[in-house]
Amino acid sequence: MTQDPFALFDDWFAAARASEINDSNAMALATVDGEGRPSVRMVLLKGHGPEGFVFYTNQQSRKAGQLAANANAALLFHWKSLRRQVRIEGPVSTVSDAMADAYFATRHRDSQLGAWASDQSRPLDTRETFERRFDEAKARFEGGDVPRPPHWSGYLVTPERIEFWQDREYRLHERRLFLRADAAAGAGWSETLLYP
Template identity: 50%
Template sequence: MSNNIADIRKDYKLQSLSESDALPDPFALFEKWWKEALEAGIDEVNAMTLATASADGMPDARIVLLKGFDPKGFTFFTNYDSVKGAQLLENPRASLVFFWKELERQVRISGLAVMVSEAESEEYFNSRPENSRIGAWASPQSQPIASREWLEENERKMRQQFSDGVIKRPPNWGGYRVRPTHIEFWQGRPNRLHDRLLYSLQIKGDWKIQRLAP
């Protein structure tokens, strides 16, 4: 095996993406690809890169988990006081990227992130395992802490505090929905001549479809 990074390459040849495959609604095409990704048994199929930026334009990115999608957008949950939460407060523009390498596919989504309703956040929080609900209270996400021991001690304190089994949602924890203005579907093809179809939201609410050069 070569140790030269430049020599690492893969030729994509599984499928194609033509205009005839392009459903008028990008959410319908995403649902089709999502079902195919589920059927392919992709590990953590809902893992996606979330890119945000601060008010001064400094970009930031991390992996988060998709928890729902519908024609209103793509939903994830987090601590509102985290770095991502602070950035979305300053600058609500966000991008999401799914990469399903087993299918040689990528989906890029750009739009505005808005908080979901408290009722929606409550419903999802209460559906989480007990340890995850405790963790939401125990971790001051993105803030500097003294040590791992401090975090574990704080978790123990939270377990004692909620020993009656009633774990309410922290007021600074909830969901965001990214409402897309652009969705790009990328299908790997041989010789780096990949298929790229871009959906752009129009003023009247319909979607314009364009093929992009790879």
Template identity: 55%
Template sequence: MHEPHPNGTPEPLTKDDFTAASEPFRLFEEWLKEAVTSEINDPNAMALATTGADLMPNVRMVLLKGVDAEGFVFYTNSESAKGEELAANPQAALVLHWKSLRRQVRVRGKVSMVTPEEADAYFLSRPRQSRLGAWASRQSRALDSRALFEAAYEDVNTQYPGEAIPRPQHWNGYRVTPVAIEFWHDRPFRMHDRIVFTRPSPEDPWLKTRLYP
């Protein structure tokens, strides 16, 4: 943990802090751990940028639900706009911004689906109401009225009265396997710290570079 400034902002990381590890995931886990204690809401919230067959960029907020040496995992409806875009172009960019810490992490990489076993396990960990909602929502498609959505939810609630609610086949997890991870830390007068870890492919070792802000 880094000692805070008097105004509550953590001390900027030094070059040694940034380069202590040979790969970026340990540093990310440290930053995420600090964000959990300082962010008011959803420290795991991240912007997800995708492009479809038309190459028009699209971005929205999702929740990071897992991270390890294989990549960053989130879950969504595969029939949604982002699901269709990822099917057409399985690449994505992520941004996590922690205002309380004045830090940002950017990720770029290839996207693949998690295993059915991983998706099943996470789906079962969700609140019952969220699992029902995954069945009731035809995500990203036109909805004539809120009442129709609520009626669909009640239909699913009747169909699955207990806790045994199976995962819909259209509800899946996605893993962004990074080829670039950039760490940015705010400093006064735009003298920010920027360190980027890059690799040509997931099989290659990481390279570390300090960037001008």
């Protein structure tokens, strides 16, 4: 019985939103640099659907540099209260300017200003330097909307592989693996079980 993995994700994500105390949309993002060295960090899922999974960041950050060198990534959702995980792997592309603008406009004003003030992932001499830059951005955009910085956008992970992991007693876990037959052609998904 093959099920649409996006429908299954929607079900699991709805359960997580109801049960997880903080950040049910938190996901680990794994990338590699041009020399194959891995790096992982937590980001927030800000959109998802059959096209893929979206997060936003500074395009001058370390993660963005790694994605420029190798446009593939892995995501991991771990919902401890549900004893579930979802693993996603696939190529990454940037979202459209219109999509990035629309999301940026929904962010809290201080988060918008922070995107202008931060040289994300670069060395910072003192916290006061960042706070001064934040105050400068606040003054610059006083009385108006804060536009999206040109170096800030979103990324879409287009899944080729999605695994749903459900904890079971005695480590007899259930693992369902979905593989996209041909992502470029928009082909469907195959499903198989994996040994725990």
